[in-house]
Amino acid sequence: MEHYYPQAKAGANNSLSEEEINCFGNFAMISAESNSSGSNWDPKTKLDHYCDGKSNPVSVASLKFQIMMQKCNDNNIAMLNGELNREHGMEWNAEDMKVHQQKMLDIIIIKGKV
Numbered sequence: 001m002e003h004y005y006p007q008a009k010a011g012a013n014n015s016l017s018e019e020e021i022n023c024f025g026n027f028a029m030i031s032a033e034s035n036s037s038g039s040n041w042d043p044k045t046k047l048d049h050y051c052d053g054k055s056n057p058v059s060v061a062s063l064k065f066q067i068m069m070q071k072c073n074d075n076n077i078a079m080l081n082g083e084l085n086r087e088h089g090m091e092w093n094a095e096d097m098k099v100h101q102q103k104m105l106d107i108i109i110i111k112g113k114v
Contacts, residue, residue, distance in 0.1 A: 002030045004068045005092055008040045015087075020094040025101025028065035043072045043092035064104060071096055 004026050010018040020026075041049065047069050072092040078084035079091065086093065 001027050002065065004028060004043055004046065004065070004072075005097070006040045006042065009042070015090060016094050020097065023097050023101055024104065025097035025099070026068075028068055029062040030065055042089050043068075044076060044089065047072050047076070047091075068092065068100060071100065 003021060005016060005021055007018075007021055010016055010021040050069065051073075075084055075086070075096065076091045079086055079088075
């Protein structure tokens with residue numbers, strides 16, 4: 001399990017609380033090798049690293065992690081274009097985690113009823 005927004009950056013002196021960072025919307029499965037190498041990287045750094053073509057995308061990321069990276073990328077592009085006003089390093093934030101969590105729970109709950 002990997003925190004997309006790093007757990008090491010949680011707490012009183014940081015932008016996000018431990019509660020926000022430790023939500024289901026911020027977790028995803030990735031390979032053990034990838035997890036150990038990038039566990040304290042911010043979301044944009046992880047995005048750049050895992051999408052650089054050198055990493056094997058199948059071993060790096062679950063579909064959930066790929067969705068999280070895509071949202072981070074979309075937010076980064078919107079920030080660069082002036083369409084989204086966020087400070088650098090917050091390409092993936094608590095609101096993104098909440099929205100992603102709800103979407104994933106909706107999928108799980110609906111699939112579980114079938």
